[in-house]
Amino acid sequence: MKYVPMVKKLTYVLIFFLFFDQASAQQSSWKEIYPGVWKLTVGNPEAISLLKAAGTEPNVEAIKKLPRTIFPLNQEDISTEVVDGKTYLRFPLDRGEAIYGLGLNFKTHNQRGRILDLHVDHYGGRDDGRTHAPVPFYVSSNGYGVLVDVARYITTYVGTGVRTDTKNPPVLRDRNTDKQWEALPYSDGIEMMASAKGLDIYVFEGPTPLKAVQRFNLFNGGGYLPPKWGLGFTQRVPTLYSDQDILKEVKEFEDHDFPLDFIGVEPGWHSMAYPCTFEWDQGRFPDPKGFIETLDEKGVKANLWMNPYVSPIGSLYPKVKPLSGTHTVWNGIVPDFTLPEVQSIFKEHFNTHHLDIGVSGYKIDEVDGFDRWLWPDVAKFPSGLSGEQMRQIYGLLVQKLTADWFKEKNQRTYGLVRASNAGGSTFPYVIYNDYYSHKDFITALINSGFIGMLWTPEVRSSGNAEDWLRRMQSVCFSPMAMLNAWADGTKPWSFPEVEDQVREVSYLRMQLLPYIYTAFAHYAFEGIPPFRPMQLEEGFYNIEEKEDGKLDATANPYAMAQLKEIKYQYMMGEYLLVAPMFAGETTRKVVLPPGKWYDFYTGELAGEGEVIEIEPGLDKIPLFVKDGGIIPMIPKRRQAPGKEEKLPLEIRHYGGKEATYNLYDDDGTSFDFEQGAHSWTSFKIVKHPKKGLQGTMSKPQKNKPFSYDRKVTWKFMTNSN
Known part of the structure; x- marks a missing residue:
């Protein structure tokens, strides 16, 4: 009988398990499971995952209504591997591409150049991935999103590691003589590691960052409608x-x-x-x-x-x-x-x-x-x-x-x-x-x-x-x-x-x-966030790049503002820009998106696609409305309206543009709205050749909830008639 030495036996065992582990990395191909949503299964996913724990169902009909393009990434530049019980992922990253998301961060928006350990934890004062909602989803300024579905801690390198086999190596510089030497050279990849023998990846097309976020939210069932x-x-x-x-x-x-x-x-x-x-x-x-x-x-x-x-x-x-x-x-x-x-x-x-x-x-x-x-x-x-x-x-x-x-x-x-x-x-x-x-x-x-x-x-x-x-x-x-x-x-x-x-x-x-x-x-x-970042607003997400790799702030005046991070202003709803003030401040800068913007309180023009400096005083929080903005309001009251109440409605319009606003209503307490017991009432502002801006309201839907008087008050906040 021929005996195999113990060392060789161990070698054979290691080779077997290495082969088995590598074999488990053989992934399926990308599959479009819903319009604009692609899935890739890597290795052998675990019985539990984030999405399985949440147990929500996609809103497929709403997803179908979003615009379509093509798979937003070069599939050849996405690599996956399962080694030693861990899953390694790599996604491409363009020059000038900003990456948002990857958890509930408190100090930063653009996560490029950061290393995050996505881990549910009480926030400890640093954006290191340990936070209350370490969602392994990111949205790119290029207009797509990526979700990694695994119930494990995920170490994430967002453009911080440069591979020896990179197709886009950074410029080699001599620190002794070159003032442009960088401690963090350009990296063309996002890399992740999770201690699991497999997981699912989802890619969401846009084609804009907002549309990618919408598709992600709708894939998770949509947002919640509070009472x-x-x-x-x-x-x-x-x-x-x-x-x-x-x-x-x-x-x-x-x-x-x-x-x-x-x-x-x-x-x-x-x-x-x-x-x-x-x-x-x-x-x-x-x-x-x-x-x-x-x-x-x-x-x-x-x-x-x-x-x-x-x-x-x-x-x-x-x-x-x-x-x-x-x-x-x-x-x-x-x-x-x-x-x-x-x-x-x-x-x-x-x-x-x-x-x-x-x-x-x-x-x-x-x-x-x-x-x-x-x-x-x-x-x-x-x-x-x-x-x-x-x-x-x-x-x-x-x-x-x-x-x-x-x-x-x-x-x-x-x-x-x-x-x-x-x-x-x-x-x-x-x-x-x-x-x-x-x-x-x-x-x-x-x-x-x-x-x-x-x-x-x-x-x-x-x-x-x-x-x-x-x-x-x-x-x-x-x-x-x-x-x-x-x-x-x-x-x-x-x-x-x-x-x-x-x-x-x-x-x-x-x-x-x-x-x-x-x-x-x-x-x-x-799937539109009710409170959304400026980076999801039209005009804030396209970064133009010159041939020398530098950002072109002329082609896009918001490019540098994006990299510096617009951290203290945001959109509430469709038309309203909120710019909070903080103790000790008497002035602040506000970055206004393209188009004209108006002061909420006075209706006066605040600026047009520019950075303004304001001195609002103590009494009011600065609010701005985009041109054509329609804001429905009710009289002052201590409590939310009850189920059977009928309230007066004031429709405010800002600027000089024609516009349409669809007001939503339901009973305010039940889930009957999911079965169709809700209404959308259209308010239109049109410009009459002689009378100027005029408002019209569609007839409230029959047998549908509508909590307001049918005769509304129109208030044109900007003197543009």
């Missing part, structure tokens, strides 16, 4: 407030004539929090049902804080313990929400104690990080998932679970969450955190528009009245107008010297509800 009350004002009360404390606070809002649509009830409503019982504290809330009913009589909804970790003293504990992970969080067990049995147990408990008595939504806390208090990556779960996989999808799982409960009751909800990921656009949640930089809040709000998320810059406290007002102005032009007083009990009127200005901007938000609600309808039906 009308969710777009009003919310106050989150101190953590140990009782039912009587909260009712007293509601009365104070009435006395101060301040808007209020829903109250955030913080951890003290639980019989134990950190971890949670999800059961009412009988001392502070002896009659939960009566409390909720009393709030409802005052037109106020209740939103309950929670984290999903089950306390040993709660009635859920013995039912869920065998179905939970190997590690605890604050002595609470971590339920495996991928298991149908766990989903059923939670559904029964939450319906009985919350939804059936009228609770309107949740604030889902602590599903993001930090590492030292969440379960470690060595944790295991009954479903077989690792701690790493569960970390990436846990926020998605809790959002889906709770959203489904309300959907089954045909009741829309709106709440807060600390972690999300790809596929989360259709969930009724806005991301928030404990970080408190006002400027970075605005950068995050802008970045959320790249990745199919909503982010809110909440108000908590301030050192002075100016900062307080500036923060309140920003939240009133965000997805959720929120004051979070859980720690210090602040009120909108905590700084009396600016109480009137705070009230005024909060009422302005209420007046704009028809406009904001329509913007969210476009998010739901068309």
